[in-house]
Amino acid sequence: DAKTTQPPSMDCAEGRAANLPCNHSTISGNEYVYWYRQIHSQGPQYIIHGLKNNETNEMASLIITEDRKSSTLILPHATLRDTAVYYCIVRSRDRGSTLGRLYFGRGTQLTVWP
Amino acid sequence: NAGVTQTPKFQVLKTGQSMTLQCAQDMNHNSMYWYRQDPGMGLRLIYYSASEGTTDKGEVPNGYNVSRLNKREFSLRLESAAPSQTSVYFCASSPEQRYSGNTIYFGEGSWLTVV
Numbered sequence: 001d002a003k004t005t006q007p008p009s010m011d012c013a014e015g016r017a018a019n020l021p022c023n024h025s026t027i028s029g030n031e032y033v034y035w036y037r038q039i040h041s042q043g044p045q046y047i048i049h050g051l052k053n054n055e056t057n058e059m060a061s062l063i064i065t066e067d068r069k070s071s072t073l074i075l076p077h078a079t080l081r082d083t084a085v086y087y088c089i090v091r092s093r094d095r096g097s098t099l100g101r102l103y104f105g106r107g108t109q110l111t112v113w114p
Numbered sequence: 115n116a117g118v119t120q121t122p123k124f125q126v127l128k129t130g131q132s133m134t135l136q137c138a139q140d141m142n143h144n145s146m147y148w149y150r151q152d153p154g155m156g157l158r159l160i161y162y163s164a165s166e167g168t169t170d171k172g173e174v175p176n177g178y179n180v181s182r183l184n185k186r187e188f189s190l191r192l193e194s195a196a197p198s199q200t201s202v203y204f205c206a207s208s209p210e211q212r213y214s215g216n217t218i219y220f221g222e223g224s225w226l227t228v229v
Binding site: 034041042043044045046049087102103104105106107 | 118147149154155156157158159202204206217218219220221222223
């Protein structure tokens with residue numbers, strides 16, 4: 001199963017762009033990259049996902065490299081409320097099964113400071 | 115539309131006691147999941163149910179049982195609670211697990227302490 005590697009922590013000034021990197025060098029062709037975040041003690045919140053093209057929604061942008069081995073989540077104008085743990089996840093398929101599951105790592109603790 | 119609802123939100127158990135965590139979703143999703151999260155760690159999958167009537171083990175199933183009661187409800191049971199099961203438990207659901215492009219939605223968590 002493709003796993004991900006993220007820095008354990010990052011910080012960002014309020015109003016600036018936050019760029020969170022993720023490595024997923026063993027990703028296979030049919031696996032999506034998902035980003036979730038978890039604000040202290042709450043349930044994880046979906047942010048964005050993509051396969052190979054860059055994606056943008058009202059929360060963030062997702063940039064996936066051409067070889068798909070890494071990606072970057074961009075929060076264009078970070079606010080204090082964006083302080084959270086951010087998880088980069090590859091949606092894997094189990095051996096012998098057509099079903100996919102989410103595998104969470106430890107994520108990146110993003111701290112936005114005033 | 116409440117999304118994914120878990121009960122209870124907080125529970126303290128004595129070692130050896132049993133209990134069931136309840137989860138219900140009102141989004142007509144086919145797939146449901148139970149995760150646990152220990153302090154400072156990411157989420158680990160305990161069990162999942164791809165559709166009504168089916169359940170499968172995840173990464174850390176030992177000490178747990180599950181029941182997919184109907185399409186809406188997916189319960190997690192601890193038959194004989196142990197201190198190692200002290201954790202925050204999250205239930206989640208998604209429309210269809212077969213296609214990787216689907217989003218998974220999470221409940222707000224259940225805090226369980228076993229003493």
